[in-house]
């Protein structure tokens with residue numbers, strides 16, 4: 135028997151685009167998919183070792199398009215009711231020293247893999263390259279978004295930091311790319327956004343920001359008032375001309391959004407005018423359902439965004455916001471949305487796989503069961519048997535047990551350097 139070939143039979147085999155079969159089968163050879171589909175279409179290759187999964191579905195590895203692995207040491211924390219109070223808590227408890235950042239990131243990577251994610255869009259929150267190095271040393275792919283902050287007269291220094299970082303860090307290695315993350319419109323000024331967009335376009339880097347996340351952000355951007363204005367004054371980061379641009383965050387960033395397709399984390403608060411702008415700009419949105427609910431945001435316009443032709447991926451945000459201390463994955467976001475909104479399970483699978491891959495600039499086919507080298511293959515418990523493939527995929531989402539890897543994501547061989555780059559200025 136050729137043990138390099140494995141034939142897996144399962145009650146359901148599904149991805150977002152090419153396969154939805156009940157029962158189903160997948161033929162693997164080493165780390166590649168040879169075929170996936172109905173058992174009849176795959177047949178019984180004589181040289182393959184056969185595994186029969188009694189009550190698990192086979193799905194592709196997932197993408198978590200927005201997370202903060204370097205906060206994973208903190209664990210879940212109840213929300214105290216104030217967004218600025220929460221930012222203060224993160225500032226106090228986050229790791230800032232390279233060894234501690236590495237340990238927190240490693241813990242986060244283990245939790246992401248336990249959650250079934252083969253790729254992450256991770257925000258390196260203190261402008262450190264340590265998370266990038268740890269991702270490159272691990273069996274996980276994706277993007278490490280280097281986060282920066284800079285308002286008013288501090289923008290010049292932040293632009294220099296970005297230029298220096300892009301000029302000195304290997305941009306694409308071991309399946310992990312460098313990305314840029316101007317933190318938000320209440321913590322980065324127009325010169326920082328413009329410079330980050332220019333650098334991202336020139337070097338073909340993914341670029342992300344937190345946008346339209348809270349009502350506090352909308353108030354600060356529109357009027358220059360509210361809790362975020364007070365917080366920035368407390369940090370010494372406020373100065374005349376900061377905030378109060380008189381419009382919605384999407385409108386004030388419209389020019390830079392039009393210059394390069396941004397990945398926008400959250401977008402909890404937006405309407406038809408903003409949907410039109412985002413669609414025209416080719417922006418993608420990453421929605422973090424459990425984090426959004428954790429902060430008390432009522433609903434989310436993900437269906438309106440999708441209807442406007444905007445790609446919506448799923449993310450977890452940080453472990454602080456989650457109810458799964460043992461994992462950091464978008465399977466649990468799919469489950470949350472299916473339970474709350476009855477969202478179509480195949481649409482959710484797309485949001486957690488191919489949409490996430492496209493949002494991060496990764497090869498979407500790696501997050502399907504098409505022939506070729508996948509970014510891992512999962513077995514996920516089915517809560518109870520159902521009549522149709524669609525209903526069985528829904529039954530997968532009614533469960534709450536963790537997924538397991540049938541074919542784990544590959545492990546890059548090259549160990550990266552450990553250099554840290556920490557800019558001055560406030561960190562949130």
Ligand SMILES: [Zn+2]
Pocket residue numbers: 200201202257344399451452
């Ligand atoms: Zn975030």
